[in-house]
Amino acid sequence: MHSSPEHGGILLLGVCLLSSLLLFTTPSCHGGKVLVYPIDGSHWVNMKVLIEGLHARGHTIIVVRSSTSWYITEKSPLYTSITIQEKVAFEYIEAFLEKQMKVQRDGASALKFLKLTKVFLSMIEEAHSLALETLARIFNDKELMKSLQEAEYDMVLTDPNIASGLLLAHHLKLPVVFNARWITSGEGHSAIAPSPLSYIPSPGSGFTDKMTFVQRVQNVLFHSIIMFQQKFLLGPSYNRFCTKYFKEGCDIISLIQEADIWLMRSDFVFEFPRPTMPNVVYMGGFQCKPAQPLPTELEEFVQSAGEHGVVVMSLGTLVNALPTDIADQIASVFAKLPQKVIWRHVGERPSTLGNNTLLVNWMPQKDLLGHPQTRVFVAHGGTNGVQEALYHGTPVLGIPLFFDQYDNLLRLQERGAAKILELANINGPSFQQALNQVLTQTSYRESMQRLSDLHRDQPIKPIDSALFWLEYVMRHRGASHLRTSAYRLPWYSYQSLDVLLLLLAAGGGVLLFTGFLVRLFWRTCRKNTNKVKKH
Structure with missing residues (x-):
């Protein structure tokens, strides 16, 4: 069945009118x-x-x-x-x-x-x-x-x-x-x-x-x-x-x-x-958006990692660097990796830094987390960072330092998408073991990818x-x-304690009154029984 040009024109006009109607009836707020x-x-x-x-x-x-x-x-x-x-x-x-x-x-x-x-x-x-x-x-x-x-x-x-x-x-x-x-x-x-x-x-x-x-x-x-x-x-x-x-x-x-x-x-x-x-x-x-292309030099560094990919590390806006001895141990572990590392580190350069590690004062974190070469995000657990990692499906090795960071990372760890390493437990061997675990066990990436799919599946x-x-x-x-x-409401009203007290009092009153009636009835019965015996 074929539509005539007249029918097509009428249909197009109807669509335009409907679109205009929807446009003008949609609530708006201009110039607030x-x-x-x-x-x-x-x-x-x-x-x-x-x-x-x-x-x-x-x-x-x-x-x-x-x-x-x-x-x-x-x-x-x-x-x-x-x-x-x-x-x-x-x-x-x-x-x-x-x-x-x-x-x-x-x-x-x-x-x-x-x-x-x-x-x-x-x-x-x-x-x-x-x-x-x-x-x-x-x-x-x-x-x-x-x-x-x-x-x-x-x-x-x-x-x-x-x-x-x-x-x-x-x-x-x-x-x-x-x-x-x-x-x-x-x-x-x-x-x-x-x-x-x-x-x-x-x-x-x-x-x-x-x-x-x-x-x-x-x-x-x-x-x-x-x-x-x-x-x-x-x-x-x-x-x-x-x-x-x-x-x-x-x-x-x-x-x-x-x-x-x-x-x-x-x-x-x-x-x-x-x-x-x-x-x-x-x-x-x-705040999350699809990853944008990296600056040319950074993209070249990322691509130079080949099939091994890159590890990204950042401790947020407040912490520029960890204590020197911990930073040296982390740098030593990074130096042994087949992966390349991009590390936001401001301060004294770690003495054990390897050739595979790039130190930066600032990084396009969202774009790096969404890059197909990124394997793991080493992070402090700030809300923005963990949600960006979740959005892009990048597993996390967390080093919580303060505020809500441990609780944030715990929510990812509980779902199998992150591993927490507390500051008190960080040394070369412990960091290497934890990092290798997140890098090599596919369950971390699979769990984070599943969370990412759930997060993105929204109507708006x-x-x-x-x-x-x-x-x-x-x-x-x-x-x-x-x-x-x-x-x-007062706390006792919110918990309905005043209502409960009234009901208990009413129930107690009913029980007392019932007991009084039973006792009165019993006394009356005994009194009548005694009268019958006397006669």
Whole structure:
């Protein structure tokens, strides 16, 4: 059966009309104005991806940054910046990293755990204190605050790991979207979703969702440390700020719970299954893209490896180099490999470096991980790096150093896609054994490839989902209808303890009344029996 030209023309016209109708009926948000209050370092790396997406859609972006910022440049084609002058840079983080690595190299013990916890809590307290000092400068600058109020922003995009941006949004009465995984204390879900400690491991515990009784006891103790951190170390600082700058006061956890949308830097290919909420949008791997061609010289080096391929090593944005003796031992192992090695290493050149190893100050990590010649990624376990490795299907040898890195790597190791080698256990033989295991056992690559297939099999790309919900909040001036009311309940109401108490009281009352009736009936019967006997 053949169609006539007239029928073809009518069909084409219909398709065009339908396309136009869909175009005009699809919700859109043109020319939105977004205030971004980011966190520096690796957190900025993924925040910038969202900014690029918003800018490409025609939105105006204003970024609040510190004059001592490491990565957030003052001038950018993507955004206009508001720079807050700072006197103190972030040397305290470098000091923390040195202390952390030094303590980790000691043998496992309760004393080591206490030292690590003390160093970590001290650094966290310092970070939040400095952040609130910066925010106070903004609040005390009357002209700046007036300009922020008159700018008519559509929303605030911020990271709740440090809650300065949230407090500013609260003052400006603007909708809030989180680029999140962590909050001021703990993991983001813990503030808004049911989080039973029986199968949800606390950050820092190093446990999976399958815990023994002893591990569940330890998990509760780890959770207690997080609660202590919030209530006694960070909470008082935020409370003082709220008391000073808000007439009605505020509670930082309550403000966190009132965020409109949580763009969560995770997904359930990577994360252990757990309860969640309607306003949580998972965008794990949103920063990942197909690999692009390498620079010519780097491509030539990679291709020179032949069938053996290359090993890529990077310890992220904060750590330039490991302690000298460990770096020398790692370099010695690399020198014996048939593979070529590309190693991001800034600092003293290892004395045992082989001819097969290329040291670089910077590397196109995403493109290297997606290169068919790459065999293994030796990494510290930062969220961005492990998700890029997962996206490209590259197995990981993990050397966790601090923060969430062990927990990130554990999620890959539990699924057979990575192997963890702790800093305290690193020497030449142990590193060589672990690296050879990941290189030669095909199960690691097969497991990571399977995770990659699962991650990519989605109806919509994570970045597109994130951008949709950002514009959704701008279109509707928030998303309060997606927020749960659970956090407004007192703890005893949330657990229904008041209801249980009432039911127990009612049940007890019924039992007492029934007992009273039985006793009364028994006495009456005995009394009547005695009367019959007397007659």
